[in-house]
Amino acid sequence: RKEVEQDPGPFNVPEGATVAFNCTYSNSASQSFFWYRQDCRKEPKLLMSVYSSGNEDGRFTAQLNRASQYISLLIRDSKLSDSATYLCVVNTPRGDSWGKFQFGAGTQVVVTP
Amino acid sequence: DGGITQSPKYLFRKEGQNVTLSCEQNLNHDAMYWYRQDPGQGLRLIYYSQIVNDFQKGDIAEGYSVSREKKESFPLTVTSAQKNPTAFYLCASRSTGQGNTIYFGEGSWLTVV
Numbered sequence: 684r685k686e687v688e689q690d691p692g693p694f695n696v697p698e699g700a701t702v703a704f705n706c707t708y709s710n711s712a713s714q715s716f717f718w719y720r721q722d723c724r725k726e727p728k729l730l731m732s733v734y735s736s737g738n739e740d741g742r743f744t745a746q747l748n749r750a751s752q753y754i755s756l757l758i759r760d761s762k763l764s765d766s767a768t769y770l771c772v773v774n775t776p777r778g779d780s781w782g783k784f785q786f787g788a789g790t791q792v793v794v795t796p
Numbered sequence: 797d798g799g800i801t802q803s804p805k806y807l808f809r810k811e812g813q814n815v816t817l818s819c820e821q822n823l824n825h826d827a828m829y830w831y832r833q834d835p836g837q838g839l840r841l842i843y844y845s846q847i848v849n850d851f852q853k854g855d856i857a858e859g860y861s862v863s864r865e866k867k868e869s870f871p872l873t874v875t876s877a878q879k880n881p882t883a884f885y886l887c888a889s890r891s892t893g894q895g896n897t898i899y900f901g902e903g904s905w906l907t908v909v
Contacts, residue, residue, distance in 0.1 A: 687838065717897060726886055726900040727839075770838070772898070781827060781846060781890075784898055786838035 684709055687773050689787035696761045696794050703757040704790045706771030715774035715782065716747055716754045720767045721789060727770050730756075761794045768792070799823065800901035802887050808909045809874065809881060817872045817904045819887035828870035829888040829898070832856060839886065845870055874906060882908050 689706045696702040708716075716733035731738065733745040733754050744757040758765055771787035800821040809815045821828065827846045831839040841854030845864040859878025864870050874881045887901040 685838075691836070724884075724905075726903045729897050729899070732897065784829075784841075786831075788836060788838040 685787075686710060687771055687785045687787040689769075689771050689790045691788060692791040692793075694790065694792045696758075696765075696792060698761060698763060698794055698796055700761050701757065701759050702761060702792060703755060704769070704792075705753045705755045706773075706787050706790075707751075707753045708771075708773045708785070709752070710773075710775045711749075711752060713752075713773045713775040713785075716745075717772040717774075718743075718745055718754075718756050719770040719772055721770055722767050730769070758792070761792075763794050763796065766792060766794045800887055800889055800899060802885075802901035802904050804904060805902065806905045806907075808907050810909060812876045814873055814875045815906065817874070817885055817887075817906070819870045819872065819901060820868055821870075821887075821889045821901075822868060823889055823891070823899070824867070825889035825891045825899075826867070827890045828864070829890070830854075830860070830862065830870070830872045831886045831888065833884040833886060833903075842872065842885075881906055 686709045718730040719727040720730045721727040731740045733747050737746045742759045746755045768789040768791045770789045773785045774782040776782045803818045829844045830842040840856050842860050843862040845851035861873045885904045888898045890898045
């Protein structure tokens with residue numbers, strides 16, 4: 684079983700619609716969670732951190748469910764520019780102050796006119 | 797502007813050659829990382845360094861080498877022992893303290909010809 688799993692998609696979303704997808708993680712000791720956005724042939728860029736109480740940044744809402752070990756990302760009022768691959772990133776302590784980052788393979792979102 | 801600079805962006809390697817990918821950051825970050833990304837897969841950790849003159853193997857270190865002589869610099873050498881080096885290579889850095897986010901350079905595309 685992969686440590687961080689995502690539905691690869693693609694999620695085809697009409698412009699203006701809402702899309703949501705999840706990411707599951709296997710290590711219950713994981714403490715920090717992030718969503719990154721990656722455009723084709725580009726580097727990943729931080730979209731948002733995911734906090735225990737859930738958090739929102741404009742049209743983006745992230746949730747954490749520790750009991751079921753998953754995080755979610757919801758995009759409202761989708762724009763064409765939201766088309767990208769969304770990477771789930773999990774940081775798990777390993778006895779030092781740094782932890783280990785683990786990456787999902789990404790969920791592709793395609794917003795259509 | 798502060799950031800992480802990788803070079804070259806595109807590199808072609810002949811069979812049996814060693815090549816070195818450069819990574820420089822001016823963010824004053826302590827930790828630096830090298831990842832490899834293959835299509836449909838999550839990022840895989842090659843090497844990481846938490847402090848100058850110290851580095852550790854990641855999950856797929858075979859066929860690679862690194863150095864960390866300066867805080868700002870963390871070059872990666874892809875040796876001829878790496879049998880399948882064609883991939884997208886990403887350098888990243890992170891400041892001290894758990895939970896802090898990781899930032900990426902623009903990446904280097906390496907192709908074996």
